[in-house]
Amino acid sequence: MANSILVTRSSMPEFDEYMDEIKPMWQSHWLTNMGPEHKTLQQQLIEYMGVENIDLFTNGHMSLELTLQAMNLQGEVITTPFTFASTTHAIVRNGLTPVFCDIDPVTMTLDTEKLERLITDRTCAIMPVHVYGNVCDIEEIERIAHKYELKVIYDAAHTFGETYKGKGIGSFGDASCFSFHATKVFNSIEGGAVCFKDKHLGEILYDLKNFGIHGPEEVDAVGANAKMNEFCAAMGICNLRHVDDEIAKRKKVAERYRMHLDGIEGIQLNVIQKDVKSNYAYFPVIFEEKLFGASRAEVFDKLAENGIGARKYFYPLTNTFAAFHGKYDVLETPVALHISKRVLTLPMYADLSMEDVDRICEIILSCKY
Numbered sequence: 001m002a003n004s005i006l007v008t009r010s011s012m013p014e015f016d017e018y019m020d021e022i023k024p025m026w027q028s029h030w031l032t033n034m035g036p037e038h039k040t041l042q043q044q045l046i047e048y049m050g051v052e053n054i055d056l057f058t059n060g061h062m063s064l065e066l067t068l069q070a071m072n073l074q075g076e077v078i079t080t081p082f083t084f085a086s087t088t089h090a091i092v093r094n095g096l097t098p099v100f101c102d103i104d105p106v107t108m109t110l111d112t113e114k115l116e117r118l119i120t121d122r123t124c125a126i127m128p129v130h131v132y133g134n135v136c137d138i139e140e141i142e143r144i145a146h147k148y149e150l151k152v153i154y155d156a157a158h159t160f161g162e163t164y165k166g167k168g169i170g171s172f173g174d175a176s177c178f179s180f181h182a183t184k185v186f187n188s189i190e191g192g193a194v195c196f197k198d199k200h201l202g203e204i205l206y207d208l209k210n211f212g213i214h215g216p217e218e219v220d221a222v223g224a225n226a227k228m229n230e231f232c233a234a235m236g237i238c239n240l241r242h243v244d245d246e247i248a249k250r251k252k253v254a255e256r257y258r259m260h261l262d263g264i265e266g267i268q269l270n271v272i273q274k275d276v277k278s279n280y281a282y283f284p285v286i287f288e289e290k291l292f293g294a295s296r297a298e299v300f301d302k303l304a305e306n307g308i309g310a311r312k313y314f315y316p317l318t319n320t321f322a323a324f325h326g327k328y329d330v331l332e333t334p335v336a337l338h339i340s341k342r343v344l345t346l347p348m349y350a351d352l353s354m355e356d357v358d359r360i361c362e363i364i365l366s367c368k369y
């Protein structure tokens, strides 16, 4: 049976709203290279996200990769293996060495109690991930980074629109990198952004996303092409008008899941964090087979049989990827390994109906002893 409910579904504005937004391009013929839509979205995001500076990119991955390049780092970057391929790849593709820190069993973000002991004289930066939108232990990461003079680049791909202690999540660390991919709470079809404090870093990033071109006859760096085009920026402008509604609907979905699954033996739900305004990006559930009576694989298969496409985000861990030819020892991150073998992310999107959530939970609970 083909999957009828997938893990997520892109939010889109009304067709006419998008048409109105892109119509002027048939006059201007300006399609990319930091045009008017790009500039408008940039300004609107500064306000919405509550950050000082932002630059837009083709996608979240290039925002991570070019931020590391812009910082001109060398050596080791402490990071998490419990993430999408992009985080680790951005480090490796910059010629840097990822050093994997284990994760906290509750927030699933970097375990700051295990972080300090991984610092060596080669460590240049920390790249934590606010995984599922769960905010990292920001204060402790800042304390450690300050003590050892390390850069902090947050992979904030999952945290669009979140705040921590009332401040935009993009205002922490030296930089925070966001994804506006079609599967995210806020999408610009493909897209990404870097929020940063240091305006000089912003100037370097701006050049790097345009081949390193600094002026008409001046190329100062070996950059890439990572500019957000006007069609993507236009989609971002439209979706931004509706993003509060998007998050409110997701909250209802999350609450409905909790109503059914909270307190069930053998099921661990995602943490609700104090001081965080959540965006309800994902709904991860951890299945402890011995207590629940069914394994993650059994629940996954049962859902699939019923047309429900849950996903194993984030399995396998990035430190087990064949691409790394056995360079890393997964046993150094036992908590991440444990969770990655047990987690399922359930369907989560604004228009998922309450009836569908009820049905998904019924199927899950039918797997119990």
Ligand code: T4K
Residues within 6 Å of the ligand: 006, 007, 008, 009, 010, 059, 060, 061, 062, 083, 084, 086, 087, 129, 155, 157, 158, 178, 179, 180, 181, 182, 183, 191, 192, 309, 313
């Ligand atoms: N850092 C982290 C922590 C990330 O999670 C990501 C991306 C990045 C960095 C890099 O950001 P980007 O460079 O991607 O901006 C998806 C996304 O492609 C990826 O953006 C995301 N993380 C990752 C967690 O999930 P897949 O391979 O699982 O996507 P796919 O094609 O299987 O789509 C998942 C579901 O989404 C589909 O079952 C249906 C729905 N969907 C998908 C697409 C493409 C739609 O409704 N519309 C669509 O257009 O990676």
